[in-house]
Amino acid sequence: MFTGDAIDLNMLPIQTCWPNEPAPLITWPLVVTKGPSSAKVDNYNLGIYRMQQLGKNQLIMRWLHHRGGAQQFVRYKAQNTAPFPVAIVLGADPGTILAAVTPVPDTLSEYQFAGLLRGNKMELVPCKTIPIEVPAFAEIVIEGHVSLTEVADEGPYGDHTGYYNSVDKFPVFTASAITMRKEPIYHSTYTGRPPDEPSVLGEALNEVFIPLLQAQFPEIIDFWLPPEGCSYRIAVISMKKA
Numbered sequence: 001m002f003t004g005d006a007i008d009l010n011m012l013p014i015q016t017c018w019p020n021e022p023a024p025l026i027t028w029p030l031v032v033t034k035g036p037s038s039a040k041v042d043n044y045n046l047g048i049y050r051m052q053q054l055g056k057n058q059l060i061m062r063w064l065h066h067r068g069g070a071q072q073f074v075r076y077k078a079q080n081t082a083p084f085p086v087a088i089v090l091g092a093d094p095g096t097i098l099a100a101v102t103p104v105p106d107t108l109s110e111y112q113f114a115g116l117l118r119g120n121k122m123e124l125v126p127c128k129t130i131p132i133e134v135p136a137f138a139e140i141v142i143e144g145h146v147s148l149t150e151v152a153d154e155g156p157y158g159d160h161t162g163y164y165n166s167v168d169k170f171p172v173f174t175a176s177a178i179t180m181r182k183e184p185i186y187h188s189t190y191t192g193r194p195p196d197e198p199s200v201l202g203e204a205l206n207e208v209f210i211p212l213l214q215a216q217f218p219e220i221i222d223f224w225l226p227p228e229g230c231s232y233r234i235a236v237i238s239m240k241k242a
Helices: 068-079 094-101 110-118 197-216
Strands: 030-033 045-048 051-053 058-061 084-090 124-126 133-135 140-154 168-180 220-224 236-239
Touching: 030 068, 030 094, 045 068, 045 094, 045 110, 058 140, 068 084, 084 133, 094 110, 094 197, 197 220
Parallel strands: none
Antiparallel strands: 030 045, 030 084, 051 058, 058 168, 084 140, 124 133, 140 168, 220 236
């Protein structure tokens, strides 16, 4: 475990993917958050939000306003003055990663959904410096807090569209500990115009989404997220009319 001055994100092979990007980027962080209340909407939330490196112990948390982690952050900020505890998991099992990118109902934790996908309950362990639980067999975990007040310019970075995103302000994350397995595997990807690695994950999501959609809309026969739409901008649906 690394804490205090021993924390150095440069020990990780955080890559720069596109020309002229401003800093190394963690492309596949599994961000674990928990809201401020006991309501189901504040259950553990898992999301994948890219993170720009600011220094040896700081990253930018690029979560869009409609994402679950960002919404929990807003609710927490309204009730607290201390920074928001967050864990970043690098290298989880495929079921947990799929759960993080699947739009499960707010009443269901992504940890619970990951257990359903894997066929057995998730094994979780507590973090060392924050009140968050993470997958027991994660390769690397970065513990820390998201500032309620400090923001930084994020980007521009290459995106699924084949173009660069615009620069925008997002909150700053400061690490309080880094834990890892012996000889850990750093889980990452390259983001670009499909076909690419994330679009392969999108193909798997097609099969995951169908029963979820059919439970709410029985008239749906089939569903497909074409890679040409970055696996989230366009959906093709086959329906049986009443």
